[in-house]
Amino acid sequence: EPEVTQTPSHQVTQMGQEVILRCVPISNHLYFYWYRQILGQKVEFLVSFYNNEISEKSEIFDDQFSVERPDGSNFTLKIRSTKLEDSAMYFCASRTGNYGYTFGSGTRLTVV
Amino acid sequence: QKEVEQNSGPLSVPEGAIASLNCTYSDRGSQSFFWYRQYSGKSPELIMFIYSNGDKEDGRFTAQLNKASQYVSLLIRDSQPSDSATYLCAVNLIANDMRFGAGTRLTVKP
Numbered sequence: 606e607p608e609v610t611q612t613p614s615h616q617v618t619q620m621g622q623e624v625i626l627r628c629v630p631i632s633n634h635l636y637f638y639w640y641r642q643i644l645g646q647k648v649e650f651l652v653s654f655y656n657n658e659i660s661e662k663s664e665i666f667d668d669q670f671s672v673e674r675p676d677g678s679n680f681t682l683k684i685r686s687t688k689l690e691d692s693a694m695y696f697c698a699s700r701t702g703n704y705g706y707t708f709g710s711g712t713r714l715t716v717v
Numbered sequence: 718q719k720e721v722e723q724n725s726g727p728l729s730v731p732e733g734a735i736a737s738l739n740c741t742y743s744d745r746g747s748q749s750f751f752w753y754r755q756y757s758g759k760s761p762e763l764i765m766f767i768y769s770n771g772d773k774e775d776g777r778f779t780a781q782l783n784k785a786s787q788y789v790s791l792l793i794r795d796s797q798p799s800d801s802a803t804y805l806c807a808v809n810l811i812a813n814d815m816r817f818g819a820g821t822r823l824t825v826k827p
Contacts, residue, residue, distance in 0.1 A: 660814075
């Protein structure tokens with residue numbers, strides 16, 4: 606069964622450093638997403654991406670965040686200057702049509 | 718007002734019983750409704766989606782949607798210990814992408 610692949614599975618970074626989280630969505634999917642889940646809390650929407658541009662972003666997705674689809678397969682989330690409160694599990698998801706999103710296994714980001 | 722609300726639980730049922738999970742949403746124009754299961758430390762896994770009022774059955778799972786009441790539920794029949802997880806309700810809002818409720822933690826006791 607097709608799956609969404611995320612790397613790395615766990616990333617530890619120093620506060621203030623830049624991190625790039627990588628995702629390979631399912632190949633025929635057209636819509637791409639990043640969500641995050643702080644430990645013990647709900648899954649929160651960050652951003653959606655369609656047709657090579659951001660279609661929607663939440664209040665969380667401030668100027669420190671950016672997304673890119675550099676080569677037609679990868680979909681990346683960059684955090685420019687990480688803060689302690691950015692520590693969370695970050696999920697990439699993709700979909701085609703309206704049959705629900707397929708999530709990757711997540712990247713656990715720990716900012717120290 | 719929260720967009721998607723769920724009782725956080727925990728909900729505990731004995732093995733073999735029916736587990737009933739509930740969700741309400743605020744945007745009356747919402748069109749697509751999803752139930753995801755999330756095991757601890759894992760990503761959400763789609764169980765069912767429903768678009769129309771009424772019931773939709775898939776194996777031991779039944780999703781129920783009542784748009785007039787802005788209410789969607791998930792019934793799990795013959796609950797098994799392996800069903801123990803957090804169940805996330807998700808809704809596609811008009812002009813917005815999918816939003817999740819906080820989830821209900823279900824424990825099925827052998």
